[in-house]
Amino acid sequence: MIRVVLVEDDLRVARVNRDLLEADPEVHVLGTATSVAEGDQLVRHLRPDLVLLDVYLPDGTGLDLLRSWRARGEVFDVLMVTAADDAGVVQSALSHGAFDYLIKPFDRSRLGDALARFRRRKALTGATFDQASLDRYLGVASAAPLPKGVDxxxxxxxxxxxxxxxxxxxxxxxxxxxxxxxxxxxxxxxxxxxxxxxxxxxxxxxxxxxxxxxxxxxxxxxxxxxxx
Structure with missing residues (x-):
């Protein structure tokens, strides 16, 4: 079971996201927070596997919250779900450990892709790689071999x-x-x-x-x- 917390100040959006998530029988939404302070408290109390995090919140930003979580060593995964489409915001979220980023409004299938990525990440516990299998996991295409006579x-x-x-x-x-x-x-x-x-x-x-x-x-x- 994937245990999820939503941090989203728009309750209508939160309900839609909850319904989309719980359409998957292996996902359970533990609770919803509508602010930075409430989100931090909920995460401390519920210890989720995954947090869906908005950027724009009434008392701060999701980026501030993400930074504070990583600074104190929280290891749950974070999926950004936000209207923020600025490249600097995206880069900051990813550099502070968000594993994926969805821009509102997003397709249901894109959320499904994010959950599939989350599951693949969790399946790696204790795994070892060779370079070829790691490249496949990272989605890195192997370079095509050079043609004959080209060094x-x-x-x-x-x-x-x-x-x-x-x-x-x-x-x-x-x-x-x-x-x-x-x-x-x-x-x-x-x-x-x-x-x-x-x-x-x-x-x-x-x-x-x-x-x-x-x-x-x-x-x-x-x-x-x-x-x-």
Missing amino acids: ARTLERVADLLTRHPDGLSAEDVGGLVGLSRPTAWRYLEHLVGTGRARLDYQYGAGRPSKRYKAHGARNNEDSGARS
Whole structure:
């Protein structure tokens, strides 16, 4: 059974959230607090597994409450459920140990996802990981293997060259600077383009247009001058 406390000053919202939570037979809402002081008292008394915490409360903020809980070593999980959508608030909540953050109004399915994450966290007690299983738990995608003939160290050298030459380089330029043949340099450059780390521009003049590879986000000097 997941034992939950709600800290929410809008009683209508609290009732809706309680109904959504208790639609899951393994969830029991122990009580609802409508202020920072009441929330702290309720948590001390009831010792929940999970707290759903609003940010804006009559006598302070949920962030203040979260900080105080962590400062005194409380280990229950906290799910932020709030209208606060400012990036600084989100970052502060997550950095102080909230495991998830729902912005009102949210979908029922999103709350279900949060509960599923909570259950996975609780199932980890006593577990050990190898890196692959930890990456799966954290949702970190494994890097795709490099194509044949592309070396990771050389790839980073080529990427660094593009960063240091914002006007772009040709495959011939890169080959000369790194010590690669033109076809090999082209292979590295095309890989950077394909993975979103570089882009290909064409420079037009007499004859055929020349290909210039640039780090993703780099601007031409003339573009920079026009905007300065």
